[in-house]
Every structure is written in structure tokens, then in C-alpha cells.
Amino acid sequence: xxxxxxxxxxxxxxxxxxxxxxxxxxxxxxxxxxxxxxxxxxxxxxxxxxxxxxxxxxxxxxxxxxxxxxxxxxxxxxxxxxxxxxxxxxxxxxxxxxxxxxxxxxxxxxxxxx
Numbered sequence: 001x002x003x004x005x006x007x008x009x010x011x012x013x014x015x016x017x018x019x020x021x022x023x024x025x026x027x028x029x030x031x032x033x034x035x036x037x038x039x040x041x042x043x044x045x046x047x048x049x050x051x052x053x054x055x056x057x058x059x060x061x062x063x064x065x066x067x068x069x070x071x072x073x074x075x076x077x078x079x080x081x082x083x084x085x086x087x088x089x090x091x092x093x094x095x096x097x098x099x100x101x102x103x104x105x106x107x108x109x110x111x112x113x114x
Contacts, residue, residue: 021057030105036061 025042028035038059045053062070082088092098 023057025054030102030109032109032111034061034063035067 021039022041023039025040027038027040029038036059038056040054040056043053043055044051078088093101
């Protein structure tokens, strides 16, 4: 008799260093062959000479292929959210500015299509 629900060839485990945190600010860094994303929390420190504080929480580095996959997953998730609840306000730079900045960085790698 064949097994109805075979076990997947892997299992999920949580690292002892696993943690959850709130992120309301992030930044990208591109490198040749990989990219990193730093997730941070933007906060205020009233009365301080520098009232705005960005506390970096974690940096994740991934290959360009992983970055593409992450972008596709996030894009689909946002499309479905907006389909269900309506448009989500954009609080960042306009898409044209993001494209311009990313293009300038990537052109600096001196890698060209063959």
C-alpha cells in the first residue's frame, strides 16, 4: 500500500537566534552577485538633539535570484491585499526615482548582458 501523504524531504526548525521585531524602515544595498536588506525601526526620542532614531535590527544578504523571488512573492501578496481591501498608500520614493537609483548602482558593477 502506498503512503497517502509522504513526508517532505525537509523539515522546518527555528534557530535559537530566531526573533520577531517590528520593522517600519528598510534599506537596500546591491553588490556584484548579491544584495542585502537592512530592516530597522524608525522611532522618536523627544527632547534629544537628534529626535529621529533609526535602530537597525537585522541585515539579510541574499543572491540576486533570491532577491527576485522575494520581490515576486511580495508583489503577489500586495496585489492580493489591495484586491481585497483597496489601495495601500505609498510612503516611499516614486517608482521612477527608485528605478533611476537602482540603475545607477547596477551600471557601476560593469556587468553587461552577453
